[in-house]
Amino acid sequence: MRRVSLLAVLLAALVGIAVSMSAVVVTAQVPEVAVKYVEGAIPLDPNSPTWADVQGVDVQLASQALVYPVAPTAESRTLLVRALHNGTHVAFYLEWSDDTRDVAAPGVLDTFPDAVAIQFPTRLGQLPYICMGMVDNPVNIIYWKAGVGAENLVAGAGYGLSPEQRDALGLARSPVSPVELLPPNAQVVTAVATYAQGTWRVVMVRPTASVHPLMAQLVPGQPISTAFAVWDGSKGERGGLKATSGWISFVLEAAAVPTPETRPVTETVPGPAKVVEVTPTWAWAAIGVLIAVIALLLGLLLGRRQT
Amino acid sequence: MRVRAQVVMVMNLDKCIGCHTCSITCKNTWLKREGMEYVWWNNVETRPGPGYPRRWEDQDRYNGGWALEGRKLRLRIEVKGEYRPPALEDYYHPWTYDYERLFSAQQFDVQPAARPISLVTGEPVDVEWGPNWNDDLAGTDLIDEDSNWAGLQREVYKQYRDVFMMYLPRICNHCLFPSCLYACPRKAIYKREEDGIVLVDQERCRGYRYCVSACPYKKVYYNWKSGKSEKCIFCYPRIEVGQPTVCSETCVGKIRYLGVLLYDDDAVEDVAREPDPRNIVPRFLDEVILDPTDPRVVEGARKAGIADAWLEAARVSPVYKIVKRWRVAFPLHPEFRTMPMLFYVPPLSPVITEGEKALGAKVSDLFPLVEEMRIPVRYLANMFTAGNEELVVGALKKLIALRAYERSLNVRRPGEAEAARKLLSEAGLTERDAEEMYRLFALARYHERFVIPTARKKVTVKGIGIVRP
Secondary structure, rough: OHHHHHHHHHHHHHHHHHHHHHHHHHHOOOOOOEEEOOOOOOOOOOOHHHHHOOOEEEEEEEEEEOOOOOOOOOOOEEEEEEEEOOOOOEEEEEEEOOOOOOOOOOOOOOOOOOOEEEEEEOOOOOOOOOOOOOOOOOOEEEEEEEEOEEEEEOOOOOHHHHHHHHHHHOOOOOOOOOEEEEHHHHHHOOEEEEEEEOEEEEEEEEEEEOOOOOOOOOOOOOOEEEEEEEEEEEEOOOOOOOOOOOOOOEEOOOOOOOOHHHOOOOOOOOOOOOOOOOOHHHHHHHHHHHHHHHHHHHHHHHHHHHO | EEEEEEEEEEEEHHHHOEEEHHHHHHHHHHHOOOOOOOOOOOOOEEEOOOOOOOOOHHHHHHHHOOEOOEEEEEEEHHHHHOOOOOHHHOOOOOOOOOHHHHHHHHOOOOOOOOEEEEEEOOOOOOOOOOOOOOOOOOHHHHOOOOOOOOOOHHHHHHOOOOOEEEEEEEOOOOOOOOHHHOOOOOOOOEEOOOOOOOOOOOOOEEEEOOHHOOOOOEEEEEEEOOOOEEEOOOOHHHHHHOOHHHHHHOOOOEEEEEEEEEEHHHHHHHHHOOOOHHHHHHHOOOHEEEEEOOOOHHHHHHHHOHHHHHHHHHHOOHHHEEEEOOOOEEEEEEHOOOOEEEEEOOOOEEOOHHHHHHHOOOOOOOOOHHHHEOOHHHHHHHHHOOOOHHHHHHHHHHHHHHHHHHHHHOOOOOOHHHHHHHHHHHHHHHHHHHHHHHHHHHHHHHHEOOOOOOOOOOOOOOOOEEEEO
């Protein structure tokens, strides 16, 4: 009898936890950030006043679960993301705090550079697996590493393509790694970074259009999912040791129409970037915990009645 | 039994003269590249001393190799949660000299000086450390940084009378149970099926440096220019066409031997898990290294697709004779449990006691002197057999008996031949062994020292045995 009641309690608790967890995952996808359109050049300098005026969004990052060979630092971080586009290019302003400036440099062997990355699905529809995509649904990653620079990468695609397909895509005939550098003509990402007072500020710019079949195409008006990762080199983070976010949805605002005559009457002036608030994550977590507690109590009660 | 074959090196330390030709020719062949200035795939250390990188044997500091937890092997970097690889200062700051100044400096009262210049930054540097800083500095305080003093009073060996030294050339050990390979989360390191050479795939590597930390011999190096890690490639382009490695080819003392060893891959991990480290080497030699004349081994080798040319090479392998038949060579620090596949013949050394007991005295006196040699047996045992002195003594006795025997053939004093034969048999050698050993160790003809098969391994595809082109 006691065993049955224990089982009931356990089951109930599990259900509660599962409910609360699934809720967290769902809410992680919900925020939708509007990317403002600007005319002409986007400032590359992270310290430009233009960036200060752009409404940002705080993206929550958590250490990626990984046990081997070195356990990760268990902590959460916040990445401030701002974005602008000018029709041809989209720029992401990324700001996060890091007490140490870890930069790759000549003769430096024991420093792991700080880094940041943005991940995009390569096509619309079903979201790819958030941990760097899958064979049938790869991801495009733009990656900046301190002292090294920016790279345009594809992850997950390698093993799903024939040597002929890979040839055509400008990749090595046989894949060597789940993350691959796109061919030189697709290295179209630039980054400018500054570090001051314990804060990295990086502006990464990429064309809105895709220049490679495995690069994400960003179309104004269409929501585009992105995920972020940050590496803190002083904590030994490299490769899989990193802090990652869930999917965050961005929408590039439509370009301002050149002549006012053709402007439709209904159009409103693009407002500042805003986060569409649905039920916040904490609320879902609280609901989950509540369910778990109720289930636990019920289970206990049931157990007592049976004995 | 899963039979595999590997091309293995033996270094006879008795013959090393510490000339560093191996290091230089390796450097010139493979490492004259930006990002690798500080790297020596082959280096020669003067021992006792700190080695390169400094104090590399101290795993409390570097966390290399495997730790045995119960019956389970875990990477020490994992156990310690320590990820940091050595810094440039742990190796040394590579430098050259401003030679140009010697010619371009204006004529002056004093000689122009060629200042040391950093090979990394091009700026002047103060040279404060090097890859063999203590070269020939036996007995100085630098011997304190050696890790092989367990059971010995290191202060004693700073005394004039008891000072000793030896050379230790080192390359990657191309281990059977390589911790570098297991530490790589990207699986960029692999051990070649056909010849056992351990390589870092430069396409897969992303420079995470887990391997650099995990290798207890610190023989994987980070190239700061390419952002990837590199290691000794055992000169595989040369090995593949039957040529010895550059370090072997150019060795002045002809100390290096190359040959095939067959081993049982199924036995490797179990021996690596041996609870008593002192038993690792005996079990390594008995259980892992296989006899190429044993019909069961031959059958297993054929089944595994090992080509006849490799089996033939294994039968005449100088390495097999030295390592398994005569048991006079041992791996470096077997207690790191990576099962290194490079073996060292420990060096003989002058005896400490002078006068009538010195080498050249009555043959019957030679045996008891093994323990009184200048290099303490314990020191060699700490280095090569995880403290198993019996093995080292056994090897040294054989080497001494060999000398006594050869001496008896030339000196021909009454009674000396009988005494020498007695020494041989006490050491566990036959006269034929002695002759073969003498030929291999002393005459060392090129094709006897290097027996490298070139035929490729047979690969079975869908049940049909075909040889890969």
